[in-house]
Every structure is written in C-alpha cells, then in structure tokens.
Amino acid sequence: MIEWVEVRRGAYHDSVRLMQATATVQALPGIEDAVVAMATPLNLGLLEGAGFSPDSVAGVGPDDLVVAVRAVDRDTAERARRTLDEALSSSSRPAEAMSPPPPRTIGRAVADARLALISVPGEHAFVEAMDALRHGAHVMVFSDNVPVSQEAALKEAAADAGVLVMGPDCGTAIVNGIGLGFANVVPPGPVGIVGAAGTGIQQICCLLADAGVGVRHALGTGGRDLSAQVGGASTLAALAVLDEDPDTEVIVVVSKPPALDVAGVVAAAAAACRTPTVVTYLGTPGATLEAAALQALGLLGSTAPEWPAWPVGAGDHRPGSILGLFSGGSLRTEAAAIAATALGSISEVEEGNGHRLVDLGADRYTVGRAHPMIDQSIRIDRLEAAARDVSVGVILLDVVLGRGAHPDPGAELAPVVAHAVGAGAAVVVSLCGTDGDPQGRSRQAAGLCEAGAAVYACNAAATRAAVALVEAVPA
Amino acid sequence: MTGLRGLLGAPPIVVTAGVEVLAAALEAQGVDVHRTDWRPPEPGTAAALAVVASDPDVAGANATAVARMTGVRPHLVSVATAREVIPGMTGDTLLHAGPPLEWRDASGPMRGAIMGALLYEGIAASPEEAATLAASGRIELSPCHHHMAAGPMAGVVSPSMPVAVVEDGGRTAYATLNEGLGNVLRYGAYGPEVIERLRWMEQVLAPVVASALRITGPVDLRAITAQALQMGDDGHNRNRAGTSLFLRTLGAALVADDATPASRRAEVFRFIDGNDHFMLNLVMAAGKLAADAASGVAGSSLVTAMARNGTEFGIRLSGTGDRWFTAPAPTVDGLYLGTFTAEDANPDIGDSAITETVGLGGFAMAASPAIVGFVGGTAAGAVRRTLEMYEITLTEHPVYRIPFLESRGTPTGIDATLVVRTRIRPQINTGIAGKEPGVGMVGAGLVEAPMACFVAAVRALAGSRRR
Incomplete structure (x- = not known):
C-alpha cells in the first residue's frame, strides 16, 4: 500500500469538477482512498479523517489543490495520476491555436446576455456580480459566504441599474420556465413565487405540480433579503415585477421570518398587489411550505391531492431520538417547526444526542465544497455515523431532485440507508421532485424504498411520519 | 420598480461564472450559455477588488x-537639445529609464550608460572617473518618466543629447534618437566608438533631421505606426516598416534640403536606413504623450x-x-x-x-x-x-x-x-x-x-x- 499526496499550488477547479474527478479516481481498481479538493480547512479535515497525515500538506491554502491517494502499489498510483490529469483537463474545450481564449471575467463574457449566473467562491462573487450589473444584466448569485454588506451594496447598485439581484446564496430560480441552479422540472402555469428560500421554492413547485398546477416564474432573493441590513430590496422588486406579469394569477412569497420593520414594508407591498398574494414566513407558527401550497391552490380554486408516498411496512426499529440530515435549509426549517410541535425542543447543531435536525447545506459546510445536493459525501459520512450511533432511532433525510442536483442521489444513498436500517434505525426520506426531473422521482423512490426507507413527496408529511415513528418507540 | 421589464421575457442567453454543472443544466434547456473561464484572483486581493468594484465612479x-x-495624435515637430527643452534638465542631470534609482542599486548596463554619458558630456575623462563621479552623488539621476520623456533600455539622456520633440496641441514628450544595434550606450556600452557615434548624432544627424522637418512640417507618428502594424511591425521589437515609412516621409525633404552638403545628407539617409529601430524612440515618445494624457x-x-x-x-x-x-x-x-x-x-x-x-x-x-x-x-x-x-x-x-x-x-x-x-x-x-x-x-x-x-x-x- 502506498500513499501519494501532492499539492498543486494555485491550481483552481470548481468543487463539482473536483468531486467528479475524485469519483473517477476512486473507481479505479486498486485505489483504497482518494481525495482531490481545494485545501480549505473543511477539506483538510476530511483529508485527515481519511487517514492522510496533515504534515504532508503543511502550509497550503484554499487556493491550492490537494491530491491524496492511497493505492495498492506504485503502478496503480501512477495510473490514478494519469486518470486524474485527464479528468481535470478533459472538459476544457480543445483549444484551436488561433481561436480567442475564453473570457476570464463576467465583464468580458456578458455581451448581450440579460442574465448572469454566478457560482464562484463567495469572497469573489461580489466583483463578478458588479461586472454584470454595470452591463445592465440581471444577476443570480448562487454563491454563499458573501458578506451581507456586499449583498446590500449589490442590491443598491441593482436598483440604480433597474435590474434584479437574486441571492447571494440563491439556490433556485425559474425565469420564464428556464430553471437556474437547483430547479425542478415543472409545467409553466399561473403561480409566481418570490422566495428567500431555495428548497422552499422547490417544495412548493413540486407540491403544486402534484396538484396539476404549474409555475412560470420563481424568483429567488437570497436568505438575508428581508434582514434589516438589506431591507427586502429584491423581494419588493420581484413582487412588483410578478404583479405586472399578466400570466401570473397567484403570487407566493416564502421566506424565513423578516426583520420587524421589513415585515411591515413587505406586508404593505403584498396588500397593494393586484394579484392575490400568499405570504409565508417559515418558522412562524403554522407557517409551512405545505400550507403555502394549499393556500395558493385555494386561491386558484384547485383541490389539493393526496401527496404521493411510498411507505414501508411497519417494522421494528431501535428506540432513540430523531436525527435529520438535510441538504435543504427551508426543508429543515419546515420539518423543525412540525417536529417541535410534537416533540418539544429540536436542536439545529450536530452535537448532542437529543432530537436534532441539521442543515448540511449551511455556509460552514460548503467552504471549498460543492453543496450536498451535488456532493453527498458529507451526508453519507454523517449517515454512516448515525447508523453506528445507537442513540439515534429515526433518521430523516431530504433528497432533492431537479436540474443542477446530483444525477442519481438515491443510488448513492441506498447502500448507506440499507446499512442504517440493518443497524436498527428507521429511515424516512422527504423526496422533493417531480417525474419530469432528470433523476425521475418514481425511480428514486423505488430505489430508496427497496433500501428500507419510507419515502414521502411532501416534506411535512415525511416529518409527521418520522415523528410518529419516534413516538411509537419512545427512547 | 417597473425597470425590471425584460427580466421575465429575457431571451435565453445567460452568462455564467463558476460551477460547470449549472452551466450545463442551462444548456440542456436550450439556453445560449456564455461561459467564463473564471479563476480566483491573486491571493489577498479580494477585499481591494471589492472596494474598487463597488466604487460607482471607477468605470x-x-x-x-x-x-x-487613444485620442492623442502625436506629431514629430522638431529635434532639439535636451538641456534646452526638457523640463527640469540641468547641466548635472542624467535621466534614466524606469522608476527612481540610485547609483548603488544600478545594474551593469545602467552603470555603463551613465558612465558613457559622462564621458560623452566631457564631465569625466575616463570610465573610472565617471564611476567615481556618479557614485559621489554630485550627478542628479532622475527618471525619464518624471520629465515627459521615455528612454529605451538604460534610457540615459544627458544634457547635450539631441531629442525628438513630439507634440499634440499643448502636450509634449521627448525621446533620444536611436543609436542602432550592437555596441550602443543604451545597452550599457561606453567604448570610444559609442561616444564617437553620439557626437556624430549630435553634430550631423540632429541638425540634418531638424532641417528636413522644417520642410516636411509635423510628421504624424500615429499614422505611420498604424501603417507599420499593417506591414508586420509590433512597434516595439520590430520597427523595420515604421522606420522605412519614416524615412520615406523624410525622403524628399532630405534630397531638397541644400542647406547641408549632400554627403552629410547621404550619411544621415544611410544611418536611418541601416537602423531598423530608428522609429522605436519616436513610437516611445508618442506613447509617453498618450500615457501622460491619460x-x-x-x-x-x-x-x-x-x-x-x-x-x-x-x-x-x-x-x-x-x-x-x-x-x-x-x-x-x-x-x-x-x-x-x-x-x-x-x-x-x-x-x-x-x-x-x-x-x-x-x-x-x-x-x-x-x-x-x-x-x-x-x-x-x-x-x-x-x-x-x-x-x-x-x-x-x-x-x-x-x-x-x-x-x-x-x-x-x-x-x-x-x-x-x-x-x-x-x-x-x-x-x-x-x-x-x-x-x-x-x-x-x-x-x-x-x-x-x-x-x-x-x-x-x-x-x-x-x-
């Protein structure tokens, strides 16, 4: 067995490409372990966790690439190196000697584009977004870890330019039926959504789709838009533009609870809309994504269907607390509100052994790593730990489908789910998606069911099921 | 708030920077995606870049x-003596290339050029004396760039040297005349043949060119440079076309100017013709004029x-x-x-x-x-x-x-x-x-x-x- 650790200084690749490259190397025969990642503290922690000595990467920084491979012999390691180099260079398009090099900045590339999608590391997102704004383009900032002062400055500049900033940390948007970031494939229709909550938008879209109602526009605003510092700039702008849209018959606003004085401004703007408007602040009593979808259906005179579910037969599971391992922040918030009503206090941190619902898509888990909706390795790691942790009785997982998300999350999670079920835990999955999604909701549900999980299309329903399981076998 | 019209009906063209799968997902929906080959900036510059990006006045x-x-139109108007035209140039001043420099930090070619200039001026009698004098601090070293001038290589300009005077309206910039390749002052050579050539340039080249320019009137250097690029010059390391065009511009005046003996005019013609870099110094003065305007x-x-x-x-x-x-x-x-x-x-x-x-x-x-x-x-x-x-x-x-x-x-x-x-x-x-x-x-x-x-x-x- 040999270890090959190499630091490539200043060699930047996006986290998704690195994840794919890692997977390619790991799949080679004779490779015990492989990590290919930017040297952020989080990733160095994972490296150490994989048994590589921290000494071998002393002095590296987040702009450096670290390659760590454990292989059966030197030839295998060499093969891994070749495979890796190929994987990291393969998607750069073949360079014709005389063709212009691809532009390096948004300012060079923007040309006649009316919209910019920015997903560079957070500390660099502001400069690229300002480039777009100065050229009069609307901007979606997918990046997280952007300082709130920069968010406020971006939105001020956007107002001057007469354009919309979606984000920062805007995971989901649909503009004229085109999905940006993580977006489910839903039919166009009469509902328009303004959301500070990415998976909140996704869940509402999917529930409406199950009721046969479509969404043409879903405009993200970023989770801090309704804070006092930002003052709801994007929410108000998005609300106004949807109100003017003749094809939008009902507007849904979904967010975490706003700052007090911002709440008043939003309420007044919603009340002034000619279009019927539902405002849902997740985390306030009774406010759920499910309720928002039901209200919107009510305003359209549509009836709510029974949300699809793929339950498993009643089986024994070990007693213990509930552990939620979420990739969607809004899905976690909705679940926490529902669980707290039945179970009392719910913790949002991993540590401890009470009822915990954790958002693994939060900023601190994504520095130098792709979001867990793309790169599931953190969730798999935590799932394996939960399977071993006998204080956990019920594991609640979200699996979010749609464009931009992992191409087959169920297949990757199923073995770990089966292992947890085998170890005596119950696993409940909240499956946010549609059958139009590239991953196929029914196919994902079938695979997860087969692994022993109970699967629900509605996050609220999944949470209620998980709570019922905990209550059935008290700790 | 109505300024957002155009968002909902936006044509499906999206510019992206960052995660490739997000760009690919857009392309799969038929969107025309303009990708950037984004890389992180120099380490430790994110904060400064953000300050500049947020400044509404920078653009x-x-x-x-x-x-x-780009609006400057540089014209070569005359050839004059450095001491007489360059602002701040005294009998004890030597201009040099680059940012400010002291003798003790000067490199070999810079020292050689300074020594050669002191020999040429007759301020020092030997290279050793020139070096001692330069080290004494009694000679003021000052960057060309601080005096509306630009000098190739060592870029040393001494008071007696002839300089090209380039103007656009009220602006002026200066550069020495190019000595050619081989053993030349600007590369730090200071042998007798170097000093002899500098004297010839002062006594023959400068007056003949100055006299011809009085006949031609101001020469449009921007037009010559633009033509030269069409003919394979880069304006820095290749100036063969530009030099040829300049000599052609001057040609009739050189022939007609019977104020100087024909043999002298022929020497000048041969010198410029034999020096493919003659135009470089003129391009540099023109460049300095444009840069200073900005x-x-x-x-x-x-x-x-x-x-x-x-x-x-x-x-x-x-x-x-x-x-x-x-x-x-x-x-x-x-x-x-x-x-x-x-x-x-x-x-x-x-x-x-x-x-x-x-x-x-x-x-x-x-x-x-x-x-x-x-x-x-x-x-x-x-x-x-x-x-x-x-x-x-x-x-x-x-x-x-x-x-x-x-x-x-x-x-x-x-x-x-x-x-x-x-x-x-x-x-x-x-x-x-x-x-x-x-x-x-x-x-x-x-x-x-x-x-x-x-x-x-x-x-x-x-x-x-x-x-």
Missing part, C-alpha cells in the same frame, strides 16, 4: 482616461506607465498619480546572440514598455509574425498572446489595427484590476542587455510584467477610494 474614470490615451483621473485603474530601470520594474496608475509600484525586474525569456547565454543577461530594463502600455509591442504581436522567431516564439503563440491581452485591457485601439484579426483594434489600456483578477500579466517584447557594463545587447525575448506591482497598485487605489 467612468477608466472610460475617460482610456479615451484620452494620467491623473481620480479613481481610474488604467496603467499609465510600465518601466524598468534594470533593477526594478515599476508601474503607475492614472488614479494614483505619480506614485510608482515596484517589484524586482524579472529576467527575460529569450534567444541569445552569438555565444551569449542567459548567464550573461541583465534583468529586464528600459522605458520601451511604454509601447505595451499604449497597445503596441507584445499587445500587437499578432500583427508581427516576423518577430516571433527573433523572440523565440511561434506565430500561433503570438496571436494567442495578443488575444489574451484583450482580457486585461479597457478598449480596442481606434487606429492601431491588426490585419490578421480582421483589422480588430489592438488591446489598449491595461486595467490593473483585470490583471489582478485574471492573473494574466501584460506581455512585453523586449531586447536583452548584457549584465556587465560595456557589453551591450546580448539577445531579445519575451517578458511578463511582475504581478506584485499590480497587486500593490490595486491595493493603493482601493485605499484612496475607501469611503
């Missing part, structure tokens, strides 16, 4: 500054000088005034003459990077396939380098155009923030001086401006703009 300041740069615009991140004194490389920005941002001069990657090797080379030297500063030289390399062999590159590589320079420049030159690129204007006006963001360093075509005084030229090649200058400049600009 306008840059537009103003670069328009001034300086002093508050908030502008436009580079208005790139210059090397053989020890340090320095740049200035329009928005930070006269301040220099320096780093150690890099070594040039190039080809060597005869038996010279990289061992013999001095670090990068000269004000000639003023040509790159205004959209010529390395920035116009695609116009000049003929020089790529000389500087050790390939034709495709030359085109690629010019194309890359568009990533770090503010505009395309309205007059300097590249035939091979469908007559696209040369990349002009380096934006220091774009250098730091893209980590693409300005490309400079240059000659290589021997590191020992007196050796002269040892080769030619390519060099990139050091990044540290741009990092320091962007930080200083941000510091001046922080609210």
Whole structure:
C-alpha cells in the first residue's frame, strides 16, 4: 500500500469538477482512498479523517489543490495520476491555436446576455456580480459566504441599474420556465413565487405540480433579503415585477421570518398587489411550505391531492431520538417547526444526542465544497455515523431532485440507508421532485424504498411520519 | 420598480461564472450559455477588488482616461537639445529609464550608460572617473518618466543629447534618437566608438533631421505606426516598416534640403536606413504623450506607465498619480546572440514598455509574425498572446489595427484590476542587455510584467477610494 499526496499550488477547479474527478479516481481498481479538493480547512479535515497525515500538506491554502491517494502499489498510483490529469483537463474545450481564449471575467463574457449566473467562491462573487450589473444584466448569485454588506451594496447598485439581484446564496430560480441552479422540472402555469428560500421554492413547485398546477416564474432573493441590513430590496422588486406579469394569477412569497420593520414594508407591498398574494414566513407558527401550497391552490380554486408516498411496512426499529440530515435549509426549517410541535425542543447543531435536525447545506459546510445536493459525501459520512450511533432511532433525510442536483442521489444513498436500517434505525426520506426531473422521482423512490426507507413527496408529511415513528418507540 | 421589464421575457442567453454543472443544466434547456473561464484572483486581493468594484465612479474614470490615451495624435515637430527643452534638465542631470534609482542599486548596463554619458558630456575623462563621479552623488539621476520623456533600455539622456520633440496641441514628450544595434550606450556600452557615434548624432544627424522637418512640417507618428502594424511591425521589437515609412516621409525633404552638403545628407539617409529601430524612440515618445494624457483621473485603474530601470520594474496608475509600484525586474525569456547565454543577461530594463502600455509591442504581436522567431516564439503563440491581452485591457485601439484579426483594434489600456483578477500579466517584447557594463545587447525575448506591482497598485487605489 502506498500513499501519494501532492499539492498543486494555485491550481483552481470548481468543487463539482473536483468531486467528479475524485469519483473517477476512486473507481479505479486498486485505489483504497482518494481525495482531490481545494485545501480549505473543511477539506483538510476530511483529508485527515481519511487517514492522510496533515504534515504532508503543511502550509497550503484554499487556493491550492490537494491530491491524496492511497493505492495498492506504485503502478496503480501512477495510473490514478494519469486518470486524474485527464479528468481535470478533459472538459476544457480543445483549444484551436488561433481561436480567442475564453473570457476570464463576467465583464468580458456578458455581451448581450440579460442574465448572469454566478457560482464562484463567495469572497469573489461580489466583483463578478458588479461586472454584470454595470452591463445592465440581471444577476443570480448562487454563491454563499458573501458578506451581507456586499449583498446590500449589490442590491443598491441593482436598483440604480433597474435590474434584479437574486441571492447571494440563491439556490433556485425559474425565469420564464428556464430553471437556474437547483430547479425542478415543472409545467409553466399561473403561480409566481418570490422566495428567500431555495428548497422552499422547490417544495412548493413540486407540491403544486402534484396538484396539476404549474409555475412560470420563481424568483429567488437570497436568505438575508428581508434582514434589516438589506431591507427586502429584491423581494419588493420581484413582487412588483410578478404583479405586472399578466400570466401570473397567484403570487407566493416564502421566506424565513423578516426583520420587524421589513415585515411591515413587505406586508404593505403584498396588500397593494393586484394579484392575490400568499405570504409565508417559515418558522412562524403554522407557517409551512405545505400550507403555502394549499393556500395558493385555494386561491386558484384547485383541490389539493393526496401527496404521493411510498411507505414501508411497519417494522421494528431501535428506540432513540430523531436525527435529520438535510441538504435543504427551508426543508429543515419546515420539518423543525412540525417536529417541535410534537416533540418539544429540536436542536439545529450536530452535537448532542437529543432530537436534532441539521442543515448540511449551511455556509460552514460548503467552504471549498460543492453543496450536498451535488456532493453527498458529507451526508453519507454523517449517515454512516448515525447508523453506528445507537442513540439515534429515526433518521430523516431530504433528497432533492431537479436540474443542477446530483444525477442519481438515491443510488448513492441506498447502500448507506440499507446499512442504517440493518443497524436498527428507521429511515424516512422527504423526496422533493417531480417525474419530469432528470433523476425521475418514481425511480428514486423505488430505489430508496427497496433500501428500507419510507419515502414521502411532501416534506411535512415525511416529518409527521418520522415523528410518529419516534413516538411509537419512545427512547 | 417597473425597470425590471425584460427580466421575465429575457431571451435565453445567460452568462455564467463558476460551477460547470449549472452551466450545463442551462444548456440542456436550450439556453445560449456564455461561459467564463473564471479563476480566483491573486491571493489577498479580494477585499481591494471589492472596494474598487463597488466604487460607482471607477468605470467612468477608466472610460475617460482610456479615451484620452487613444485620442492623442502625436506629431514629430522638431529635434532639439535636451538641456534646452526638457523640463527640469540641468547641466548635472542624467535621466534614466524606469522608476527612481540610485547609483548603488544600478545594474551593469545602467552603470555603463551613465558612465558613457559622462564621458560623452566631457564631465569625466575616463570610465573610472565617471564611476567615481556618479557614485559621489554630485550627478542628479532622475527618471525619464518624471520629465515627459521615455528612454529605451538604460534610457540615459544627458544634457547635450539631441531629442525628438513630439507634440499634440499643448502636450509634449521627448525621446533620444536611436543609436542602432550592437555596441550602443543604451545597452550599457561606453567604448570610444559609442561616444564617437553620439557626437556624430549630435553634430550631423540632429541638425540634418531638424532641417528636413522644417520642410516636411509635423510628421504624424500615429499614422505611420498604424501603417507599420499593417506591414508586420509590433512597434516595439520590430520597427523595420515604421522606420522605412519614416524615412520615406523624410525622403524628399532630405534630397531638397541644400542647406547641408549632400554627403552629410547621404550619411544621415544611410544611418536611418541601416537602423531598423530608428522609429522605436519616436513610437516611445508618442506613447509617453498618450500615457501622460491619460494620467491623473481620480479613481481610474488604467496603467499609465510600465518601466524598468534594470533593477526594478515599476508601474503607475492614472488614479494614483505619480506614485510608482515596484517589484524586482524579472529576467527575460529569450534567444541569445552569438555565444551569449542567459548567464550573461541583465534583468529586464528600459522605458520601451511604454509601447505595451499604449497597445503596441507584445499587445500587437499578432500583427508581427516576423518577430516571433527573433523572440523565440511561434506565430500561433503570438496571436494567442495578443488575444489574451484583450482580457486585461479597457478598449480596442481606434487606429492601431491588426490585419490578421480582421483589422480588430489592438488591446489598449491595461486595467490593473483585470490583471489582478485574471492573473494574466501584460506581455512585453523586449531586447536583452548584457549584465556587465560595456557589453551591450546580448539577445531579445519575451517578458511578463511582475504581478506584485499590480497587486500593490490595486491595493493603493482601493485605499484612496475607501469611503
């Protein structure tokens, strides 16, 4: 067995490409372990966790690439190196000697584009977004870890330019039926959504789709838009533009609870809309994504269907607390509100052994790593730990489908789910998606069911099921 | 709030930077995706870049500054004596290339040129005496750039030297006349033949050219340079076409000017004809005129000088005034003459990077396939380098155009923030001086401006703009 650790200084690749490259190397025969990642503290922690000595990467920084491979012999390691180099260079398009090099900045590339999608590391997102704004383009900032002062400055500049900033940390948007970031494939229709909550938008879209109602526009605003510092700039702008849209018959606003004085401004703007408007602040009593979808259906005179579910037969599971391992922040918030009503206090941190619902898509888990909706390795790691942790009785997982998300999350999670079920835990999955999604909701549900999980299309329903399981076998 | 019209019906063209799968997901929906090949900026610059990006005045300041740069129309109006025309030039002043420099830090070729200039002026009688005098501090060393001048290689200008006077309206810039290749002062040579040539230039070349210019009237240097790019020059390392065009412009006046003996006029004709770099100094004076016109615009991140004194490389920005941002001069990657090797080379030297500063030289390399062999590159590589320079420049030159690129204007006006963001360093075509005084030229090649200058400049600009 040999270890090959190499630091490539200043060699930047996006986290998704690195994840794919890692997977390619790991799949080679004779490779015990492989990590290919930017040297952020989080990733160095994972490296150490994989048994590589921290000494071998002393002095590296987040702009450096670290390659760590454990292989059966030197030839295998060499093969891994070749495979890796190929994987990291393969998607750069073949360079014709005389063709212009691809532009390096948004300012060079923007040309006649009316919209910019920015997903560079957070500390660099502001400069690229300002480039777009100065050229009069609307901007979606997918990046997280952007300082709130920069968010406020971006939105001020956007107002001057007469354009919309979606984000920062805007995971989901649909503009004229085109999905940006993580977006489910839903039919166009009469509902328009303004959301500070990415998976909140996704869940509402999917529930409406199950009721046969479509969404043409879903405009993200970023989770801090309704804070006092930002003052709801994007929410108000998005609300106004949807109100003017003749094809939008009902507007849904979904967010975490706003700052007090911002709440008043939003309420007044919603009340002034000619279009019927539902405002849902997740985390306030009774406010759920499910309720928002039901209200919107009510305003359209549509009836709510029974949300699809793929339950498993009643089986024994070990007693213990509930552990939620979420990739969607809004899905976690909705679940926490529902669980707290039945179970009392719910913790949002991993540590401890009470009822915990954790958002693994939060900023601190994504520095130098792709979001867990793309790169599931953190969730798999935590799932394996939960399977071993006998204080956990019920594991609640979200699996979010749609464009931009992992191409087959169920297949990757199923073995770990089966292992947890085998170890005596119950696993409940909240499956946010549609059958139009590239991953196929029914196919994902079938695979997860087969692994022993109970699967629900509605996050609220999944949470209620998980709570019922905990209550059935008290700790 | 109605300004957002156009968002919901936006045509499906999206520009992306960052995660590739998100771009691919858009493409799968039939969206026309413009990708950026985004990379992180220089480490430690994110905060300064954010300050500059958030400043609403910077874009306008840059537009103003670069328009001034490209709007200059330099004309060669006369040849005069340095002491008589260059502001701040006294009998004890020697101008030199690059940012400020003291004798004790001067490199071999710079020392050689200073010694040669003192011999030429008759201030010192021997090289040893010249060195002692220069070290004594009694000679004032001052950058050409501080005196509306630009000097190639060592760039030494002494009081008696003839200089080209280049003007546009009320603006003026100066440069010495080019001595040719081989053992010449600007490469640090100071032997008797060097001094003799300088005297001939003062006594024969200058008066004959000055007299001819009185007949021709002002010569439009921008027009000649634009033509020369069409004929394979880059305006820095290849000036054969420009020199030929200049000599053609002067030709009839030289023939007609019977104020001087015909044999003298023939000597001058032969000298210019035999020196393919004669035009370089004129292009540099024209460049200095354009760069100075662009300086002093508050908030502008436009580079208005790139210059090397053989020890340090320095740049200035329009928005930070006269301040220099320096780093150690890099070594040039190039080809060597005869038996010279990289061992013999001095670090990068000269004000000639003023040509790159205004959209010529390395920035116009695609116009000049003929020089790529000389500087050790390939034709495709030359085109690629010019194309890359568009990533770090503010505009395309309205007059300097590249035939091979469908007559696209040369990349002009380096934006220091774009250098730091893209980590693409300005490309400079240059000659290589021997590191020992007196050796002269040892080769030619390519060099990139050091990044540290741009990092320091962007930080200083941000510091001046922080609210």
